[in-house]
Amino acid sequence: MNTTKAPFTVRAYRFWLKEMRHILPPTLYFVTAFNLIVFTTNLLTQGYWFHFSGFLLATGAALVVGKTILVMDKFRLIDRFRGAPLIQPILYKTVFYTLVVLVVRLLEQVVHFTIRGDDIVTALQAVSDNFILHRFVAAQIWIFTCFLIYCTATELAALLGEGQLMRLFFRHRSAQHRLTRRQHVRALMELSRLAEMTPRERLLDPATPQGGRLVAIVDALRQRPA
Numbered sequence: 458m459n460t461t462k463a464p465f466t467v468r469a470y471r472f473w474l475k476e477m478r479h480i481l482p483p484t485l486y487f488v489t490a491f492n493l494i495v496f497t498t499n500l501l502t503q504g505y506w507f508h509f510s511g512f513l514l515a516t517g518a519a520l521v522v523g524k525t526i527l528v529m530d531k532f533r534l535i536d537r538f539r540g541a542p543l544i545q546p547i548l549y550k551t552v553f554y555t556l557v558v559l560v561v562r563l564l565e566q567v568v569h570f571t572i573r574g575d576d577i578v579t580a581l582q583a584v585s586d587n588f589i590l591h592r593f594v595a596a597q598i599w600i601f602t603c604f605l606i607y608c609t610a611t612e613l614a615a616l617l618g619e620g621q622l623m624r625l626f627f628r629h630r631s632a633q634h635r636l637t638r639r640q641h642v643r644a645l646m647e648l649s650r651l652a653e654m655t656p657r658e659r660l661l662d663p664a665t666p667q668g669g670r671l672v673a674i675v676d677a678l679r680q681r682p683a
Contacts, residue, residue, distance in 0.1 A: 476527065483607060484523030490603045491515035521565065522600070525557050543612050550608045555601045562596075617645060644674050 492515045529535055535553060538546040567581060614622040648671070651660060655667040662668040 479530070480523050480527045483526045484519055486607060487519035487522045487603060488516055490606075491519050491599075494599050518562075518596075521561055522554075522558055525554065525561055529554065529557055543609075543616070547605070547608045547612050550612075551601060551604045554604045554608070555597065558600055559597060616649075617642070641678070644678055648674050648678075 492512060495512070495515045535550060536546075538549050566587075567577070571577060610622070651667055651671055651674075659665045659667050660671055663672055
């Protein structure tokens with residue numbers, strides 16, 4: 458067995474690649490969502506199509522959200538409701554991420570004024586002076602909504618298994634498979650319930666009702682190509 462460690466540059470590259478795979482999907486999602494919000498708001502209230510400063514602000518906010526998700530996912534607290542009905546982890550993560558982003562947004566404003574040369578008291582006063590409640594509330598409502606959609610999608614993807622959600626949306630066609638999408642999801646959910654409620658030895662024994670049902674589900678799922 459080869460126990461030689463990979464060179465530092467290779468390990469660093471693998472770590473960087475892993476982090477990029479984690480941060481890119483939410484960042485791209487929020488870049489698109491926030492810029493769409495800014496774009497439609499400009500059309501409704503300002504009467505113009507595009508403003509570069511608005512694009513920069515929306516993209517900067519999306520980067521903040523992406524960094525927040527990357528950091529918060531390192532903490533076990535984020536998985537507090539793992540295994541609970543989906544509504545619980547979805548709402549918990551949505552509220553959790555939204556509150557963290559709220560704190561980060563406020564801190565970034567303080568840091569901005571501090572870097573400009575103000576002391577902490579002056580920076581806090583500047584943040585207070587530039588604070589516009591209705592804009593801040595509107596931004597938080599949209600952040601909450603975007604997180605709600607994001608958390609719903611990620612929890613469904615985790616439940617169905619890696620890559621399954623993409624296959625269901627972009628690759629599978631009902632005419633090509635014996636199971637419809639709805640039947641496929643139901644089969645996966647039933648499989649999850651069997652694994653949760655049945656002792657291992659009974660589940661793996663085809664002679665038991667649970668084992669027989671497991672074999673039937675697996676055979677049905679195998680009829681769908683990956």
